[in-house]
Amino acid sequence: MNTQTATNPAVGDAALSARPEWLDGLWLIVPTLLIVIGMMVVPLVGIVVVSFWTQTGFNIEATWTLDNYRVLFTPEGALYRILIVKSLWMSLTATIAVVLLAYPMAYFMAFRIERAKLIWIILLTVPFWTSYLLRIFAWKVILGFNGVINSGLKAVGLIDKPLEFLLYNPTSVTITLAHAWAAYAVLPIYVSLEKIDRSYLEAATDLGDSKWKRFWRITFPLSLPGTIAAILLVFIPTVGDYITPTLVGGTSGIMIGNSIVTQFGKANNAPLGAALSCIMMLAITLAVCAFLAAIGRKRLKAADL
Amino acid sequence: METIRKHLNLLSLFAVLYLAFLYVPVLLLPLFSFNDNIYVTLPFKGFTLKWYSNLLANSGLQSALWASVKVGVGVAVFSTFLGLLAARAMTRYRLPFRRSLYALIMLPLVIPYMVIGVSTLVILRRGFDMDLSLWTVGASHVLITVPLSMLVLMARMEGFDRSLEEASRDLGDTAWRSFRRVTLPLVMPGIVSSLLLCFITSFDEYLLAFFLAGSEATLPIFIFSSLRFPSKIPDVLALGSLILMVSIVLVVFAEWLRRRGVSGSDSSVI
């Protein structure tokens, strides 16, 4: 604290230029930056470093090696290769399912609901106020061996034996993810649809567009910012999900996250786990870049991302 | 006209089905929490409240709940405080590298928790040889909730005329008094939203807690471990139903508060 300026504010010109105004702003943001650096930047650098180290017995040795990455290209590493590709694929299908289901709902809320939009937003978010774990677990209850569907069908007499294909496979993981991440997709899409000036739509109709044509030429392009945000918001976290595959994935539905947890736990090979984490981040980054490149620079600029 | 009506009905039907898809699994939980059966399966055997009364005796669950509340409240208050400062810096100052700073603070939102969890674990254990505790969980929860808080508060701060703050300085307020008399009351709805959002995010977070909690379990850790033992599940369902109910009450209350804040009188600021 500069007491000089506090007691004598009418100091000369020299003090004017000495302390730029943005410095006050910087002080406000420094605590947050410290948290971000201490809890994210430093650990991320750390894990990259550790991924080049070696595990010997119970100790990690600071011996530099590429073995943790090399193992991915050996026959023993096939499991990891498959898991990474499978994780990306499962997240992708779940993301597509989430967004395809969310878009009409967001459209309905933006264009069909005149009043009480807030009630619909609350209605949409309330299911997400219960524990994520229990939401996932609920699907186990629905799809399980003695679950709602099986016992229901049995009671009606349609089947004698429970259907086993419902649970513990990639499809059950996808369905569960689609349910668990619904609000993350509906809300951003809804916001960008809601922002569209209604006179654009009237102008398009006035210029001869049919309803469908108008949707593809006006509504959809203008809703791209929200839609892209929704896709990224669902895709990125689900690749590394651990809870869902563990609870409803069974052995065929496990993802790369399960494998990373194993390396840090039972397998006790932190360097390999670190390498897998780095590979996963790299894979996600590449997938996101490929996605954004596919959309194209021009459209992204229009969407102001 | 005919086609429009058909169109509308199809979309409305979809909306209703979608809500059903969202609600049915979630509503199953309270339903089974009253079922007099240790196994969560149909058909219903009878109504009981014993799972709820069990909660009172389940000390493991209670201590996990208490741990999560402690961490959640601490994280909510701390993140909202940091978010308030950061949002102010972002909206009221010409910061150099503003976009980069913004992107850096938002980054935790697009990094899988798995990666944040394991890397923090590695750096804390191997790098600094620190003991894991609820504090380490809280610190990582602050990391993932600060961007949420900053987003909510930035939207709120951008939403009101900057000259309101200038007017209060002009009318004799010091920077701090101006903040208290004008900025704070106007940002209050955002602060309430931020507190709720940060609390819920922390309260519900499993992965980071799993890696960083050490010996003290938070509620999600307790629930996750309970899910492996069928005998413990009904208790968890009862607790989950209670949490759902409290959440709904909280959301409705916050909404009511927000609406009152918009139209109502508040003379206490003078």
Place this chain on the structure above:
Amino acid sequence: MTQPTIPRPMISLQSVSKRFGSFVAVDAATFDIAPGEFFSLLGPSGCGKTTLLRMIGGFERQSEGDILIDGESMGIRPPNQRPTNMVFQSYAIFPHLDIAENIAYGLVNRDLDKATIAKKVAQALEMVRLEGLGNRRTNQISGGQRQRVALARAIVCEPKVLLLDEPLGALDKKLREEMQIELRQLQKSLGITFIFVTHDQEEALSLSDRIAVMARGKVLQIDTATSLYERPNCREVAGFIGNMNFFEGRIASIANGVAAVEIGPGQHVRVSAGSGSAPGQAAIVAVRPEKIDAGATQPQGNGAATANVIKARALAGSYLGDRSLVLAEWREGTAPISVSLQNRKTLATASPGSIAGTDSVATGAPIWITWPIEAGVLLNS
């Protein structure tokens, strides 16, 4: 730029500049404002007038220079430590407080008891004719009323200088004219120095004791309304305030303080010349449309009113009721001359040959443009 020195100025700007990066928003503004003066900063948007006002109020830090208020250096004092108060363009009425609480806002920062504050608020409400509206919410009053609340809130603090940032800009025309009169009366009765920012020249002319015309961060001229209108010091000021005809040319000769300026081949106009002018200089003669007369016949004799005569061709005429506007081309490739004629006489009594009062001018008809020597202003090119 010369100006009379004020013995004890209320405001003294000493080469105050403001730069945003390489952009110069205000360039070395230096002038004084007298106590009790109604002073306007006039200019197009982006000319730096609001930035200058905000620097006086303490909302922007000047990059260079100093501002003295009542003899005291302001330096980088924050707004709350300056004897100024501001009426904001958006009014900045606090939405979470009612009208009375808004007006009391600044008083709360003084050591005043509640009864005194209440009394002062009541007086302020009365002064801006909002009696009985103290308990209203801010969203329950009209735009004009919001403007009065903003005014009352600032005045009640008894500032030495009141700063007004386009305070009438958001009001419709009729309300704006009413408020202008009220504002002027209020300023007269309170005796507070007003600094008023506006881009509306009519508003500035009708309200102010003196006006500073600004463009591109520079103060071009500071003068009374009459002087600015009658004696602009440069083409920019002349063009910005009111309408003006410009004739570009070269000074051919100067005799008895009257310059003859050649504005076309063989076409000279005569105009009073200042001391700085010399034959051979490039110069501009500026003449207001309403100081020009136009007739359908060639003027006879050599009277003072017809000291300057230009033969032209009518391009268009429009009848506006109180006056008629005529556009006339006198030479190809130059801007047409605009003439504003007062329609004093009725159609029946209009003199033969006069265009005034007629509702149309035949396009292409020859007309004679005339004006006396003192109607023109000689400007540097």
